[in-house]
Amino acid sequence: MRDFDIAIIGAGPAGATFARLASKTGLSVFLADGQSEISRKPCGGLLAPDAQNVLAGMKLTLPKEILVDPQIFxxxxxxxxxxxxxxxxxxxxxxDRLRFDRWLISLIPDTVEVRTGRVTRIERQNKGFGLTLGNGDSLFCRALVGADGGNSGVRKFLLSESGKRDKIxxxxxxxxxxxxxxxxxxxxxxxxxxxxxxxxxxxxxxxxxxxxxxxxxxxxxxxxxxxxxxxxxxxxxxxxxxxxxxxxxxxxxxxPKKQSDFLIGGDGAFLIGEAAGFVSPSSYEGISYALDSGRLLAEAFEHTGGRLDLHRIADTYEKLVSGIRRKLILKEIKRxxxxxxxxxxxxxxxxxxxxxx
Ligand SMILES: Cc1cc2nc3c(=O)[nH]c(=O)nc-3n(C[C@H](O)[C@H](O)[C@H](O)COP(=O)(O)OP(=O)(O)OC[C@H]3O[C@@H](n4cnc5c(N)ncnc54)[C@H](O)[C@@H]3O)c2cc1C
Known part of the structure; x- marks a missing residue:
């Protein structure tokens, strides 16, 4: 069975950003994504100023091939x-949202193993997680990252482990x-x-x-x-x-309506992007929060200097995303x-x- 330090499920803006940045920690990273031309993510494809700011903060510029006609003011x-x-x-x-996602994936270094296909099974094992892919392959990872969107299987898995209901x-x-x-x-x-x-x-x-x-x-x-x-x-x-x-x-x-709607994981598994509940309830703008939470989780991994200190990573990530959580509660008031x-x-x-x- 293949063995990785980190396995990411989902290569939307959150997963692709985290994979790109986590690759710099020296840890081995695996990424599986189920999106294809026929199962593409439904999205308005509007890149809000907040998302533009996160891209600018990561020193990224947008290739013009991603834009569509007309541009709107x-x-x-x-x-x-x-x-x-x-x-x-x-x-x-x-x-074009699919082109945007593919561009973000194209920025991920070759050191990350990127696989097209769905993860169909997650189980907790000694000191990590076992994952099964749609084609029957399986792998082991020490840290699991759920970047699998609004109907996240990783979120469901974590809630079922703790015996809680998802109230979002x-x-x-x-x-x-x-x-x-x-x-x-x-x-x-x-x-x-x-x-x-x-x-x-x-x-x-x-x-x-x-x-x-x-x-x-x-x-x-x-x-x-x-x-x-x-x-x-x-x-x-x-x-x-x-x-x-x-x-x-x-x-x-x-x-999301209240703080308890946000679930960021812990105990070796982390949630980023919409899987964590990070999407605006007033405009459904979610790309900025996906990019930003992916960036912040990678920063939490970097803080441990390449060591997989999962408790410290969880504590740091919790602190780093507090701004996103506050901002989204304000969006709920706006809503x-x-x-x-x-x-x-x-x-x-x-x-x-x-x-x-
Ligand atoms: C109709 C609609 C319109 C929207 N319009 C906008 C907009 O204009 N602007 C904006 O900023 N936001 C918009 N949003 C919100 C935005 O699309 C999301 O918040 C954002 O895409 C979240 O990014 P993410 O990376 O967390 O998850 P996603 O983009 O949802 O990516 C999740 C990825 O995980 C993959 N995946 C899921 N399960 C598995 C599995 N088991 N195995 C492998 N892969 C898996 C999926 O294939 C997908 O590629 C819209 C949302 C919807 C639904």
Missing amino acids: SVKVYDAKTRLTRLYPRRYLNM KRYIAIQQWFSDDGRSEPFYSCIFDGETSPSCSWSAYKDGLIMFGGCFPQKNCRESFERQKSKLIADGILPIDGEKALKTEACLICS RVIFSQHTRNLILRTGIASLKI
Whole structure:
């Protein structure tokens, strides 16, 4: 059986960043990722200023091949109940999410063994973990890193070991893609429709396509999505033929509300990115937290100078991510403000902070 100091499950922004930086510790690192062209991560593909800042802090610049057309400078907020609309300035980069993930993976040095395929089984063994891959291969690792996203198997494994239930709220995110038929608008949209979802939806143009997506309670999620889509088409907010979706994708997305929703691991296993619950409950922006928590866990490993002192790594990581946790709790407070119909009416009616056109 192959033997590694660290095994990482998931090569999204969190896992790929951690793998790249952990390779510098001199420890042996293994990374398995289940994403492919057909099972790609559903994502709006908008790189927020916070994520741009984390990349800048790691001295990384973005290759232009990752960007898509058009680049956008504003968000159009639409409230389906009042039909109020406002434009707000936003400096996001519009990109192809799969290309972004692949670029981050391409930065991982050859010393890391990167394998395409899913980890299907995790078990705790003496002084480490045994992992089984989809093709039947198995390996042993001393430290396990769960970077496996919003439906994390490592998170489930750790919770089942401690006999606790996962109380973090999860929505189903559904996205559909349509041809833009030559139309393209200089903004992406953020849509509120309390009748079909207590959460929000979005649309954006990308290289000749329009993407429409949103977060919905798990019960009757597809029906709620279709109802909202029809309404937005009728209101003239979505310029699409709702019957002609080129692609439909869906996954679970976390919406953390309190400190206990964040789980960062311990006892040899660590969680980073959305697996830890690090995603904004107000905008579902998660790339910055994934990059940053991956970076911070690598820093915690570096602190021990290449020794696998798992207790010290856990203590250091806990201290380093406290800023992310605080920031996300503030985002939850923001969510309560903007997701309330009453305050949203006030904000949209007064036009505070909106673009004056
Ligand atoms: C519909 C939608 C739209 C979003 N839009 C945006 C946006 O525009 N901007 C933004 O900043 N954030 C957005 N987010 C949030 C953002 O996508 C996530 O927070 C971010 O991708 C989390 O990164 P991660 O590395 O933690 O996990 P992920 O990106 O989810 O990566 C997890 C990886 O683990 C792999 N994996 C899972 N299980 C296994 C296994 N058993 N074995 C091997 N591999 C496994 C998966 O294949 C995947 O590649 C969106 C999320 C959704 C759902």
